[in-house]
Amino acid sequence: MKYCLKICAAFMFLTFSSYAQKGKEKLTNKQTVLQKDGDKPILVSGIKVIAKAYGDSVVLRWAPTRPWAWNKLNYIGYKIERIDITEKDNAKKEILTALPLKPYSLEKFKASFKPENNNAAIAAQCLYGKNFETNLRKGQAAIEDRASVSDARYSYTLMVADFDANVAAATALRFADKTVKKGNKYIYRVMPAGLATQGTIDTGTVLIINNKTEINNRPEITEGIAFDRLCELHWNRAGNETWSGFYIERSDDGKTFTPLTSLPFISSPPDSSILKEDSSKAKLFSMLQAQHIYMDSLPQNYKNYFYRIKGINAFAELSDYSNMITVSGRDMSPPVAVNILNPKFISDRKIKVLWKKDVIEKDCKGYYVTRAKTINGPYETLNKDLLLPSATEYTDNNAYTHGGSFYIVVAVDTANNISSSTPAMGLVPDNTPPAIPAGLKGRIEKNGLVYLSWDANKEEDVKGYKVYFANAPDHVFTQLTTEPDSLNSFVDSITLKTLTKNIWYKIAAVDDNNNHSEFSAPVKLKKPDIVPPAPPVATNVFINAKSAEMDWIQSSSDDAVSYIVYRKQDNNKLVMAKFKHNPSAQNFHFTDTTVKPNLAYVFTAETIDEDSLHSAESIPVNVKIHKVMERPAINTLKAVYDNKLKMVTLNWQYTDKPDYFFILYRAEGNEAFQTLRSLNKDIMQFNDLKIVPGKTYRYAIRAIYKDEKGNTEMGESVSVEATASN
Secondary structure, three states: OHHHHHHHHHHHHHOOOOHHHHOOOOOOOOOOEEEEEOOEEEEEEOEEEEEEEOOOOEEEEEEEOOHHHHHHHHHHOEEEEEEEOOOOOOOEEEEOOOOOEOOOOHHHHHHHOOOOOHHHHHHHHHHHOOHHHOOOOOOHHHHHHHHHHHHHHHHHHHHHHHHOHHHHHHOOOEEEEOOOOOOOEEEEEEEEOOOOOOEEEOOEEEEEEOOOOOOOOOOOOOEEEEEOOEEEEEEEOOOOOOEEEEEEEEEOOOOOEEEOOOOOEOOOOOOOOHHHHOHHHHHHHHHHHHEEEEEEEOOOOOOEEEEEEEEEEOOOOEOOOOOOEEEEOOOOOOOOOOEEOOOEEEEOOEEEEEEEOOOOOOOEEEEEEEEEOOOOOOOEEOOOOOEOOOOOEEEEOOOOOOOEEEEEEEEEEOOOOEEEOOOEEEEOOOOOOOOOOOOOEEEEOOOOEEEEEOOOOOOOOEEEEEEEEEOOOOOOOEEOOOOOEOOOEEEEEOOOOOOOOEEEEEEEEEEOOOOEOOOOOOEEEEOOOOOOOOOOEEEEEEEOOOOEEEEEEOOOOOOEEEEEEEEEEOOEEEEEEEEEOOOOOOEEEEEEOOOOOOOEEEEEEEEEEOOOOEOOOOOOEEEEOOOOOOEOOOOOOEEEEEOOOOEEEEEOOOOOOOOEEEEEEEEEOOOOOEEEEEEEOOOOEEEEOOOOOOOEEEEEEEEEEOOOOOOEOOOOOEEEEOOOOO
């Protein structure tokens, strides 16, 4: 009964070991292999074997790679075969086990091991214990539970076989060959002693030369990390693969050490599948992949504790002790944070920060008061010397004048642990508006986008700018920005198909306290012209054998600048003349003297506006030149300037019987003639009142007949100077 209780207690301890979750990896290959024989699946397993030479003997350790194979081999036993291949052409084969090698019976376990041997107790429980199968579920779930129990028996047996050579032999997982010769080369084969039904178990093989015993490296503790009455020991997995587990010892004085665990500490590598379930564990996963980590609680802080470890391998061999590492825990519990109250404005730039602390701990050392421009910081410490634990207020004499001042009170204890209060804001009243923004300028693109920019204000507390617009400087300006924009530029979008040619913008600066500057000087922006001007209209067309004359009524568009007259003949289009727009004239006159008889011509004209937009071509004027005789020119024209009345009086003499009328032409300086007036044939005088003193004017006249015999030629021009008054 005493032995059974010891078995149960040892097993209960190990149910908390991570070893049971991962199984044994040193001697096993946990991959599941299934083959098929027709429609019937066949289980496949192997036997993993390792060996170690001691000179006078060779020790074998092995393990089946699957739990079901371990169960089978416990019944049918193992057979061990040795082949001496020292002599190349004279291999010697020998069976080392006269009888199948099987685990001890329960009675032999009790007789061979003391009850306090935990490893033996666990092995016996795994082989013969019944309490594994309590509380099983029913139906299919019971099958799954039994499979889990079988895996646990298998894993625990392999584990304790690593930790105790006698237990390894008792569980039929170890064999010592003492009939070897030093320096000889051997092949060992571990195989089932009989036929395994319902599956195949492959033979395990290992090659070894019985030379000097290999030296086992000792483990090295790489780091000891101290916390509040807690510490972590770290050592690398790399270089320590031969160790199945580790004994960890602690000392108060660095001389006398006490084991921390009755069984070796096992730290299996983490399962990579956990990352798929929770990626937040990636950092811990990466650390555990590379290191063993052991955590120990410390009896007290600020006292040195000394640690060392030693490894145990699959042959139950212990390493030398590792290096010794010293760890001292420290107080890492922060003090209780203070409750900060609303800071109060006093005067000028002074703000009083107030707080209260319900409990002042014995190790509370004092307070720091910190300040920032924004709630998220960065915060600067205002007091160089720590305030007393009893302090409940602090006066800031240089609070920010632009925007708020955010305060945090930091409590500090004797271990320099800190705790911060929640932020609280204090305000220095600010009624001063920002300066008027300057340098406002802009441009409007043809797609309707308006680009504005201006000089940034120099005040620190300028939060942004508001932008306003109007279609006339005396209109009420409308705000474009819903909130102050922090940039000193702005992009607006407008329609260009409007009657207004210009748009005005102005801006105002806004500070953190919502003080608004006065408006900037408005900027006037001309809208790009995307509407072409109206074309001119031809009128008063006169044709003779030598020329084609016509008047063009100027464009009705306000932004007309100039005109181009074209002549088309067949597929040729020529620019015949260009005229400037004259706001004071209704039309302009064009004469083409390069026409030829019996040819047809088409005359058109177009308008060009201030934005270089061209109008559509005018209604075409179709002209065909007929060769006809022209009547003689009228050369009786006279012009006299009246300085007092500021007018030119024109007189002429001409009489003929057919029906006709006169056309007077005028030109300023050397410019082309333009039609001045058409007059009935009985009128022989005309007063030109549209005279600008200081200019020279030329005049000519001709008679236009209503018959087909032709008109008079253009008479010789007369010139008169409108002298300016003294």
